[in-house]
Amino acid sequence: xxxxxxxxLMITCLxxxxxxxxxxxxxxxxxxLGVAVECPSGQTCCGMPLFNSGYHREAAAVxxxxxxxxxxxxxxxxxxxxxxxxxxxxxxxxxxxxxAARRAAESLAARTWELSQFxxxxxxVRELTSAVKGRVTYHDSCHLLRGLGESEAPRxxxxxxxxxxxVELPGADECCGFGGSFAVxxxxxxxxxxxxxLANVEATGAGCVVACDAGCLMQLGGGLRRRGSxxxxxxxxxxxxxDGT
Amino acid sequence: MSExxxxxxxxxRAGRAMRDTFLQEALGIATTKFIGLxxxxxxxxxxxxxxxxxxxxxxxxxxxxxxxxxxxxxASVERLGGRVHYATTPEEARAIVLDIARRAGARTAVxxxxxxxxxxxxxxALEAAGVTPVxxxxxxYIIQLAHERPSHIIAPAIHKTKGQVAELFARELKRRVAADxxxxxxxARAELREKFLKADLGITGANFAVAETGxxxxxxxxGNGRMVTSLPRVHVAxxxxxxxxxxxxxxxIFLAILARSATGQKLSVYTTLVQGPRxxxxxxxxxxxxxxxxxNGRIGELAGPLRExxxxxxxxxxxxxxxxxxxxxxxxxxxxxxxxxxxxxxAMLSGPAAVRDLAHASSLxxxxxxxxxxxxxxxxxxxxxxxxxxERRLAPWxxxxxxxxxxxxxxxxxxxxxxxRVGRLLQRPFxxxxxxxxxxxxxxxxxxxxxxxxxAPRTFQERWAALRREDRx
Amino acid sequence: xxxxxxxLARIRTEMRKTRGLFAAATAPxxxxxxxxxxxxxxxxxxxxxxxxxxxxxxxxxxxxVFHRVAALGDVPHLVAGLAxxxxxxRVVAWHAAALGADLAAALTARGxxxxxxxxxxxxxxxxxxxxxxRIAEAELGLTGVDLAVAETGxxxxxxxxxxxxxxxxxxxxxxxxxxxxVLVESLRQVGVLLEAxxxxxxxxAGAVTSFITGPSRTADIELTLTRGVHGPKEVHxxxxxADIRG
Numbered sequence: 001x002x003x004x005x006x007x008x009l010m011i012t013c014l015x016x017x018x019x020x021x022x023x024x025x026x027x028x029x030x031x032x033l034g035v036a037v038e039c040p041s042g043q044t045c046c047g048m049p050l051f052n053s054g055y056h057r058e059a060a061a062v063x064x065x066x067x068x069x070x071x072x073x074x075x076x077x078x079x080x081x082x083x084x085x086x087x088x089x090x091x092x093x094x095x096x097x098x099x100a101a102r103r104a105a106e107s108l109a110a111r112t113w114e115l116s117q118f119x120x121x122x123x124x125v126r127e128l129t130s131a132v133k134g135r136v137t138y139h140d141s142c143h144l145l146r147g148l149g150e151s152e153a154p155r156x157x158x159x160x161x162x163x164x165x166x167v168e169l170p171g172a173d174e175c176c177g178f179g180g181s182f183a184v185x186x187x188x189x190x191x192x193x194x195x196x197x198l199a200n201v202e203a204t205g206a207g208c209v210v211a212c213d214a215g216c217l218m219q220l221g222g223g224l225r226r227r228g229s230x231x232x233x234x235x236x237x238x239x240x241x242x243d244g245t
Numbered sequence: 246m247s248e249x250x251x252x253x254x255x256x257x258r259a260g261r262a263m264r265d266t267f268l269q270e271a272l273g274i275a276t277t278k279f280i281g282l283x284x285x286x287x288x289x290x291x292x293x294x295x296x297x298x299x300x301x302x303x304x305x306x307x308x309x310x311x312x313x314x315x316x317x318x319x320a321s322v323e324r325l326g327g328r329v330h331y332a333t334t335p336e337e338a339r340a341i342v343l344d345i346a347r348r349a350g351a352r353t354a355v356x357x358x359x360x361x362x363x364x365x366x367x368x369x370a371l372e373a374a375g376v377t378p379v380x381x382x383x384x385x386y387i388i389q390l391a392h393e394r395p396s397h398i399i400a401p402a403i404h405k406t407k408g409q410v411a412e413l414f415a416r417e418l419k420r421r422v423a424a425d426x427x428x429x430x431x432x433a434r435a436e437l438r439e440k441f442l443k444a445d446l447g448i449t450g451a452n453f454a455v456a457e458t459g460x461x462x463x464x465x466x467x468g469n470g471r472m473v474t475s476l477p478r479v480h481v482a483x484x485x486x487x488x489x490x491x492x493x494x495x496x497x498i499f500l501a502i503l504a505r506s507a508t509g510q511k512l513s514v515y516t517t518l519v520q521g522p523r524x525x526x527x528x529x530x531x532x533x534x535x536x537x538x539x540x541n542g543r544i545g546e547l548a549g550p551l552r553e554x555x556x557x558x559x560x561x562x563x564x565x566x567x568x569x570x571x572x573x574x575x576x577x578x579x580x581x582x583x584x585x586x587x588x589x590x591x592a593m594l595s596g597p598a599a600v601r602d603l604a605h606a607s608s609l610x611x612x613x614x615x616x617x618x619x620x621x622x623x624x625x626x627x628x629x630x631x632x633x634x635x636e637r638r639l640a641p642w643x644x645x646x647x648x649x650x651x652x653x654x655x656x657x658x659x660x661x662x663x664x665x666r667v668g669r670l671l672q673r674p675f676x677x678x679x680x681x682x683x684x685x686x687x688x689x690x691x692x693x694x695x696x697x698x699x700x701a702p703r704t705f706q707e708r709w710a711a712l713r714r715e716d717r718x
Numbered sequence: 719x720x721x722x723x724x725x726l727a728r729i730r731t732e733m734r735k736t737r738g739l740f741a742a743a744t745a746p747x748x749x750x751x752x753x754x755x756x757x758x759x760x761x762x763x764x765x766x767x768x769x770x771x772x773x774x775x776x777x778x779x780x781x782x783v784f785h786r787v788a789a790l791g792d793v794p795h796l797v798a799g800l801a802x803x804x805x806x807x808r809v810v811a812w813h814a815a816a817l818g819a820d821l822a823a824a825l826t827a828r829g830x831x832x833x834x835x836x837x838x839x840x841x842x843x844x845x846x847x848x849x850x851x852r853i854a855e856a857e858l859g860l861t862g863v864d865l866a867v868a869e870t871g872x873x874x875x876x877x878x879x880x881x882x883x884x885x886x887x888x889x890x891x892x893x894x895x896x897x898x899x900v901l902v903e904s905l906r907q908v909g910v911l912l913e914a915x916x917x918x919x920x921x922x923a924g925a926v927t928s929f930i931t932g933p934s935r936t937a938d939i940e941l942t943l944t945r946g947v948h949g950p951k952e953v954h955x956x957x958x959x960a961d962i963r964g
Contacts, residue, residue, distance in 0.1 A: 179608025182608045
């Protein structure tokens with residue numbers, strides 16, 4: 001496959017509001033790789049929070065907007081496994097009201113990529129540099145791992161980074177307890193799940209925990225900060241496309 | 246679980262479980278151990294994945310011709326001299342068993358572990374009718390003595406310490422025993438041996454029933470399933486209709502994956518194939534064999550959204566891997582069947598309104614689908630239940646308003662941008678060094694134990710717009 | 719009361735409402751199970767030593783004790799030794815016809831108290847209870863084996879005339895005697911044999927087939943593995959080199 005020269009960024013609600021640096025890192029990274037980046041304006045959210053709570057009609061309206069925004073995009077790159085999963089696996093069913101809408105949703109699904117998958121499986125990138133050095137560990141986000149079946153791409157990238165030592169996180173495949181509205185519906189349970197995860201993270205001795213999902217990072221980061229941990233939560237993009245600060 | 250306990254909101258029941266330090270430790274050890282055992286069992290079993298696919302296909306094929314398979318099962322059982330009974334409701338199932346007990350003049354009934362009998366609350370009914378039910382699976386025996394309910398499908402008493410069991414035996418059996426699993430087990434063996442030898446009625450569930458041969462299949466590690474089906478004069482097996490499998494060939498496929506999923510064993514110690522009552526020439530075995538086929542909400546789901554939950558083998562693998570179950574254990578769910586599959590089965594048995602809270606007791610992480618021997622897509626059905634709760638307006642009004650607002654905001658970018666600006670203003674009193682703490686109302690549920698990142702001074706889309714302006718210059 | 723007709727009618731009504739089901743089939747069954755069972759036995763015959771070795775490994779993994787003797791005549795000596803070490807004296811054994819030989823005299827000669835099973839069924843419930851009480855008093859149970867499954871280390875034992883269910887269940891020590899003719903490799907092969915045992919022209923047998931994979935066990939108290947909760951706490955598999963039935 002010839003390397004795509006133009007991609008559209010789906011920034012996601014959490015990425016837009018809480019983690020703009022993740023998006024900026026992606027832009028820097030992709031540009032460094034010779035890829036032109038677009039970012040259609042008027043983006044809000046993929047609709048997953050509505051969908052997962054049972055509000056499917058409302059989620060469909062949001063999904064239809066997303067479909068319009070990215071109708072002409074060659075490749076849509078998403079910095080979150082869960083949002084990519086939503087677009088790739090839920091949109092076609094959600095937008096099945098008319099055959100045309102379904103076809104459009106299927107087309108978008110086929111053009112949408114989670115960042116690490118895009119880098120490894122489409123661009124074939126193997127050699128990058130990291131803004132962070134030392135020991136890092138990786139948390140598999142549930143939707144990227146089990147939803148999109150991807151555990152290798154992020155590890156491939158992390159292992160190839162000079163100056164970075166990737167240590168496996170015990171129970172890396174276990175949920176961090178975020179789960180969208182789950183985190184506020186059952187906060188005690190969500191925080192209990194997080195405690196187990198963070199104990200594992202700290203046991204690795206890594207200086208930062210990397211994930212490919214803004215939801216997980218919000219949860220991991222919120223917990224790490226509250227317990228005054230020195231471990232930094234970082235999105236993969238921040239390692240790969242960080243400006244060195 | 247009593248009505249009174251169910252009146253406590255789920256979140257509180259869960260919170261209580263999380264403050265129970267022993268339970269927390271026991272759950273952590275048990276689920277971690279089961280996860281490891283299952284993983285190892287499938288690691289040296291390369292054909293496992295293909296067998297799981299076949300098992301799933303067999304379950305589906307069986308449901309597509311459920312009527313024929315049940316008809317054949319009934320004919321086979323009757324040909325062997327057994328009797329088949331049909332129970333639409335739990336009341337009916339209880340009445341059938343009580344009638345059999347009365348005709349047999351039974352005073353004591355020994356039971357091997359049966360979730361179906363738990364589901365129809367059989368023990369209470371037997372007691373009320375003057376028949377003493379004795380649970381004979383060690384874990385079930387312990388919780389019966391303690392007047393509790395199982396907290397795990399295959400390890401019902403994992404929430405109890407050996408010290409608690411020793412105290413329980415001292416109080417209930419008047420036997421002073423060291424708090425040592427070996428010694429406690431020997432006491433239970435002796436107590437239960439007596440019961441086995443004198444019981445008139447044996448009650449079991451069925452892990453499977455083979456239509457072609459009329460065989461009820463029981464899987465146990467202790468041997469109580471064999472006792473219950475060999476020693477009493479009358480044997481009653483109670484099974485959900487979905488447990489039927491067409492042939493012995495199909496059965497072997499399920500056996501190859503069931504124990505591996507449940508306990509990591511290649512096979513459980515005892516797999517007992519019982520084909521009707523005692524045969525000519527046999528020295529022992531029951532005179533009478535009864536099979537009770539139970540509906541209790543199952544048939545209504547044949548064409549319903551929970552159909553796939555009818556594939557369930559009750560192995561418990563989804564409980565062990567579920568991050569929520571691992572935090573709260575089985576009792577907090579409040580119904581017969583705990584864990585992620587339990588939410589679906591509860592909805593099947595009692596209707597979606599019964600799982601108004603439980604439908605959200607999942608982070609949708611999908612670990613259950615991976616662990617399930619027949620790959621039941623539990624998260625998909627939970628999403629369906631949540632949708633049904635929304636559409637039937639069973640969700641709390643506060644939640645519906647909140648999500649209504651969110652929907653509007655996400656469908657209108659201008660409103661979304663405005664909300665970001667308003668949010669930035671509102672977060673000020675709570676924000677320090679880029680993190681938010683101590684938020685009020687529902688958002689406080691987040692900040693109670695975790696910091697929240699601040700809404701960035703400039704969102705990505707604002708920074709992107711600026712970047713594009715620079716690019717153009 | 720729900721009748722069979724009502725019950726099945728409701729199922730059919732619901733089944734008619736299903737839509738969009740995926741095509742699924744049950745497992746293909748052997749067309750001529752008895753012939754296939756014979757074919758499996760023939761195919762396995764030359765490689766029985768490997769099958770036995772795998773059986774031994776798996777059987778020991780599940781906590782069984784494996785023994786090997788030259789001929790059936792060596793079994794009484796072995797059983798007597800096991801009994802002595804365990805301070806046991808009472809042995810209940812399958813009927814000679816079911817076991818393949820009459821070992822009662824040889825066991826008695828070694829100081830054991832032997833209860834051999836009658837060949838046929840007993841008159842009434844009282845007689846059955848009396849027999850069962852005596853079986854329950856025995857410390858050792860001596861049985862044959864219908865299949866020894868290498869993949870899982872499982873002994874398959876069928877009930878029937880002269881071979882009561884509780885012989886391998888109530889005594890604390892179960893001793894099972896077998897030869898190469900009952901060895902199979904896999905659960906898949908067991909499936910074929912089960913089909914053959916249930917074929918319309920198959921010889922009659924008892925109502926229960928028991929798969930026994932090691933000693934009775936539980937982990938219900940703090941997940942601590944404990945043996946002998948209801949069934950035997952030890953299972954001994956005795957492989958006899960010479961064919962038991964000559």
